[in-house]
Amino acid sequence: MRRTLILLLVGLLGIAIGSPKVRAQEEPTVPVARIKYDGGGDWYSDEQSLVELFAFARQHTLLDVARKEEVVELTTDKLFTYPYLYLTGHGNVTFSAAEADRLRRYLLQGGFLHIDDNYGLEEHIRPELEKVFPDKKLVEVPFD
Incomplete structure (x- = not known):
């Protein structure tokens, strides 16, 4: 259970960190x-x-x-x-x-x-x- 929770958190963190980079390549904020x-x-x-x-x-x-x-x-x-x-x-x-x-x-x-x-x-x-x-x-x- 603990391992699943850690993997889930790492996965969500990866999505949270990765998403802005993908958007940045498509449409910069500046x-x-x-x-x-x-x-x-x-x-x-x-x-x-x-x-x-x-x-x-x-x-x-x-x-x-x-x-x-x-x-x-x-x-x-x-x-x-x-x-x-x-x-x-x-x-x-x-x-x-x-x-x-x-x-x-x-x-x-x-x-x-x-x-x-x-x-x-x-x-x-x-x-x-x-x-x-x-x-x-x-x-x-x-x-x-």
């Missing part, structure tokens, strides 16, 4: 999307950056991070299903008024935007972020 933008700034560049970030996050945290990125445009409602957006490139970025408004709503609702300046992006993204928050000024966050 899906990530790369923003596809207009302007010719190579929104699709640096393909490995997110793959490496995902691997690092899975290895060093308990976050159930995506295994591959998705691509989203700021004009789609799917934008609001991603807690983490990634934007990169090395050149011109342009947001329409509608895109800037939607990105503002996304951020004010708690979304996170990771901007990776591949090279040459900063001078182009700053004016676009001013469209997103016209009443705010970009400030450098101190290290302390």
